[in-house]
Amino acid sequence: MLHTIKIKAAVFSMTLFMATAAYAGDSPADIKARIGKGDPVAGKDKSAMCQGCHGEKGMSDATTFPRLAGQFANYLQKQIHDFQKEARVDPTMSGMAATVTEHQDLLDITAYFASQQQMKGSGGNNEAGKQLYLEGNATSGVYGCVNCHGENGKGKSPDNALFPVIGGQHKDYLVKQLADFNKGDRKNDPAGMMGNIAKSMTTAEIEAVADYLSGL
Secondary structure, three states, X not given: OHHHHHHHHXXXXXXXXXXXXXXXXXXXXXXXXXXXXXXXXXHHHHOHHXXXXXXXXXXXXXXXXXXXXXXXXXXXXXXXXXXXXXXXXXXXXXXXXXXXXXXXXXXXXXXXHHOOOOOOOOOOOOHHHHHHHHHOEOOXXXXXXXXXXXXXXXXXXOOOOOXXXXXXXXXXXXXXHHHHHHHOOOOOOHHHHHHHHHHXXXXXXXXXXXXXXXXX
16 A cells, blocks of 8 residues: 555656756746746735735744745645635635635735745754655655655745645644644645655654754
């Protein structure tokens, strides 16, 4: 079973990224690519309610609210759509997502957060978490996170709607999402990949990789 999970994840990742170089980050070309079709200038005002939880520039202080700074616009759009369709459920975000009824507003709001400098952490260097992120755990079938989320967790493709920027994200938020995938409370991942991987992770591994990522 674990061998099957590893093969499934590897094949899916290779199919998506075979011709994709590592994603660079915050150059003008990178930012232009990741904002998608929205207008970040218009999105600043339209995202006023979002900023209350996620921060003016997407760098939230509260660890229960994810940082959105420099996140891929397409990924954010998918999450909002998933909240609207109840493919993903959250007491706060489900209601907030329901208020975004105009498609252009969705494009503009997500473009605004995508236009910011990518999120950065300030934690230490968790060696166990780093090894798990880069290499995974072949014994338990945990696939190396770097294969989908890129170097330093900053992504592998600027228009990627599937795999988010996670380097520099809040540790508590990452732990919760991995735990939700582990328990099956979150199921909106492509091909069930994150659920399968998270279910193979121990609590200690989840804590370690989240700690490592939060410092990037």
